[in-house]
Amino acid sequence: MKKIIVLFLVIASSYTFAQDNDAINTYISHTINELREFVAIPNDALDHADINRNLTWLTKKFNERGFNSSILPTKGESLFFAALPIEDNKPTILFYMHLDGQSVDPSKWDQPDPYKVVLKSKDGDQWKTQPFDSLTNNLNSDWRLFGRSTSDDKGPIVMLLNAIDLLKKDNAELPFNVKVILDSEEEKSSKPLPEAVKEYRDLLKADFLVINDGPVHVSGKPTVVYGCRGITTMSLTTYGPIKPQHSGHYGNYAPNPGFQLAQILASMKDDSGKVVIKGYYDGITLDDATMEILRKVPEDAETINSNLAIKKPEQVGSFYQESLQYPSLNVRGLESGWVGKKARTIVPESATAEIDMRLVPESDGNRLKNLVKKHITNLGFHVMEGIPTKEDRMAYDKIITITEGSVTNAFRTDLNNTYGNFLVKVLNDSFGEDVVQIRIMGGTVPIAPFINELKIPAFIVPMVNADNNQHSPNENLKISQIAYGIKAFYGILSTPME
Numbered sequence: 001m002k003k004i005i006v007l008f009l010v011i012a013s014s015y016t017f018a019q020d021n022d023a024i025n026t027y028i029s030h031t032i033n034e035l036r037e038f039v040a041i042p043n044d045a046l047d048h049a050d051i052n053r054n055l056t057w058l059t060k061k062f063n064e065r066g067f068n069s070s071i072l073p074t075k076g077e078s079l080f081f082a083a084l085p086i087e088d089n090k091p092t093i094l095f096y097m098h099l100d101g102q103s104v105d106p107s108k109w110d111q112p113d114p115y116k117v118v119l120k121s122k123d124g125d126q127w128k129t130q131p132f133d134s135l136t137n138n139l140n141s142d143w144r145l146f147g148r149s150t151s152d153d154k155g156p157i158v159m160l161l162n163a164i165d166l167l168k169k170d171n172a173e174l175p176f177n178v179k180v181i182l183d184s185e186e187e188k189s190s191k192p193l194p195e196a197v198k199e200y201r202d203l204l205k206a207d208f209l210v211i212n213d214g215p216v217h218v219s220g221k222p223t224v225v226y227g228c229r230g231i232t233t234m235s236l237t238t239y240g241p242i243k244p245q246h247s248g249h250y251g252n253y254a255p256n257p258g259f260q261l262a263q264i265l266a267s268m269k270d271d272s273g274k275v276v277i278k279g280y281y282d283g284i285t286l287d288d289a290t291m292e293i294l295r296k297v298p299e300d301a302e303t304i305n306s307n308l309a310i311k312k313p314e315q316v317g318s319f320y321q322e323s324l325q326y327p328s329l330n331v332r333g334l335e336s337g338w339v340g341k342k343a344r345t346i347v348p349e350s351a352t353a354e355i356d357m358r359l360v361p362e363s364d365g366n367r368l369k370n371l372v373k374k375h376i377t378n379l380g381f382h383v384m385e386g387i388p389t390k391e392d393r394m395a396y397d398k399i400i401t402i403t404e405g406s407v408t409n410a411f412r413t414d415l416n417n418t419y420g421n422f423l424v425k426v427l428n429d430s431f432g433e434d435v436v437q438i439r440i441m442g443g444t445v446p447i448a449p450f451i452n453e454l455k456i457p458a459f460i461v462p463m464v465n466a467d468n469n470q471h472s473p474n475e476n477l478k479i480s481q482i483a484y485g486i487k488a489f490y491g492i493l494s495t496p497m498e
Contacts, residue, residue, distance in 0.1 A: 028139055031162045031482050032132075034061070036117040038154050039147045045100035045187035051077045054099045058082075058157075058182065065164045067180070072200055074192035077184035081203060084178045091497060092177040094206035094456075096447065097157050097213060098186035101149035108473035110146075117147040120476075141480035150477040152470035156212040156463040157182065159485030166486065167493060175496035179206055183446070186213075187471075189231075189406055190446035197449040204450070208419040209458040210492070213445050215466040216481075217436040219298050222427035222488070225460035226420060227412030227440035229324065230359035230448065233332075233405030234369055236261065236376075237352045238398075239388060244337065244346040257351035258336040260398060264376060265331060265353060273314025275329050277375045283362040284326055293415060293439055294321040324442050327368060328358040358442065365407035376400060409448035412440050413457045420459055422497055427461075430491035431484075463488060 041057055042050045055071055058080050062069045067082035080099060086092075104114040110127070111118045119135070120127040121143045130143065149155075160180070167174065181204060183190055197204060216223040238257040245254050270276050286294075299320055305313065317323030336351035338344050355372075359365050377383055382396040385403065392399060413420060415437060424435045447458050463485035464470075465478040 025139055027162050027166050027486060028482055029135065031158050031486065032135065032145065034161070035145065035150065035155060035158045038158060039117050039149055040115055042115050043099060043101040043149055044103050045185060046103060048077065051100060051184045055080055058099060061161055065161060072196065074196040076192035079184060079196060080182040082180045086177050090175060090177045092179060092206040094179045094181060094204060094209045095160065096181050096183070096209060096211045096450070098153045098183035099157070100184050100187050101152065102187050102471045104148050105473070110474055114148040117145050117150060120144055120146055139479065141483070143479050144476040145479065146474055146476045148475055150475055151464035151468035152475065153213050155477045155482070156485055159463055159482060160212070160489050163486045163489035163493065166490060172494045174493050176493060178493065179204065186446060189408055191406055193446050194449040197453045201453055204454060206454065206456055208456050209447065209450050211445055211447060211458060211460045212463050214441065214443055214460060214462045215464050215468055216462045217297070217438070218466040219436060221298070221433050221436045222431050223436045223438065223462055224420065224423050224427065225438040225441045225462065226415055227361070228410065228445050228447065228460065229440060229442055230365060230408045230410035231444040232357050232359065232365035232369060232407040234355040234372060235352060235403045236264065236355060237350055237401040239350050239393065240347055241349055242390065242393065244349050247345045247347050250347050254347045256347055258348060261336070261351040261353055264379060267379060268329060268375065274316055277371050279371055280368065281326055284360065286322065286325060290439070291322070293437070297321050297436060297438055324440055325360060327360055327363040330356050332356050358444065359410045360440065361410045361412045365409070369404055373402060408444055408446050410440070411448045411451050411458060413459060415439065417457045419457055423459055423461060423492065426491045426495050427488060430487055461488065
């Protein structure tokens with residue numbers, strides 16, 4: 001079984017990296033200990049006090065490394081900014097990560113407290129808890145740290161801090177000015193970010209942006225992502241009787257909102273999963289060169305389908321990467337009446353579907369939402385923004401309430417960009433493997449404000465394992481990824497641009 005040490009040996013040939021195994025282990029162990037300390041501070045994106053405590057911790061830790069740090073007020077939660085002393089003759093790299101995390105339901109976790117990191121090893125199909133002192137003589141690369149935000153996104157932040165420590169220990173000269181911006185509301189759409197980036201434009205000025213959020217490719221290979229899809233949301237509510245009614249008395253009389261909603265949803269896609277709303281995919285073309293890039297990503301449909309336990313995927317694209325080049329239309333939740341043991345023989349008063357749409361650069365979130373509303377109107381529904389009154393109910397046969405979420409735009413950087421080529425070369429040299437280059441990933445990171453305001457290219461260089469359960473119970477970080485992250489940050493920050 002591989003040990004963490006093995007992951008670092010190759011570095012000595014390319015960089016002035018510490019070759020003392022005990023010293024290397026010290027930095028990995030320190031990262032683990034520091035991450036446990038950081039995770040122990042709850043970071044619920046919905047809790048103002050949580051965010052402030054995390055900002056205090058970050059200020060202390062970055063200042064200890066020689067950064068000048070600032071708390072940047074916004075109309076929401078404050079951003080955290082840090083920079084090493086600036087030298088005018090050097091290009092500037094800006095790192096983006098986020099300090100907030102998804103809310104937790106402790107009852108869904110396989111540990112008492114999601115904010116108290118637990119070390120676990122694989123035991124067949126189960127996970128076995130290990131004492132942390134067992135790492136003293138065995139930094140096992142396959143063991144994992146379980147806890148909220150271990151991977152999304154506190155792990156990469158601590159990896160960067162410890163890579164800085166190691167660079168200083170090696171007296172490595174940094175060929176870049178280094179700036180770091182940490183978001184406090186990434187998990188609730190980063191609504192204040194566009195205005196904040198505009199306000200702090202001079203402070204954030206850089207030559208390129210590197211985002212360290214999300215997982216590496218499922219293959220485990222070094223990964224550079226050139227874009228990510230955006231997102232917007234809609235909530236659709238249909239109505240039946242003003243109060244739930246006995247299904248025996250009114251089952252053939254009172255309109256059922258569940259059926260109304262099901263008919264609306266079913267009308268939006270064909271049997272292959274393609275959206276049939278007119279104009280939904282307008283503006284998207286994929287030429288032969290782009291398709292070749294997409295096919296180079298090392299993926300196997302059989303493996304993906306097996307992991308998802310599905311016989312046949314939707315046919316928006318002919319393979320997985322192609323499907324990500326189009327905007328999606330997803331039902332993320334449904335609610336009407338009661339289910340399970342609480343099910344009742346009633347005609348419900350309402351039915352609600354929560355919709356999300358992942359956006360690509362060619363699609364505009366507000367335009368797509370308007371297309372959906374127009375589609376529903378053409379089905380004969382009276383569209384409202386609020387809850388209908390009795391007068392409204394008596395005036396219209398079919399009513400739907402539609403509420404809209406904010407729009408986070410997609411971004412995509414050209415694959416031939418100079419800074420992208422630099423990142424690919426560094427990762428290739430550092431790990432001795434071909435780098436997986438992904439044109440656009442499915443998830444969303446709120447990066448468009450930086451690109452639009454700072455006019456700089458952006459790249460995602462993920463650090464954590466693909467199966468990390470981010471946003472879900474039992475979120476985890478594989479110990480080998482700590483080694484990976486330190487090594488990647490070290491390579492990026494110690495290699496001059498050619």
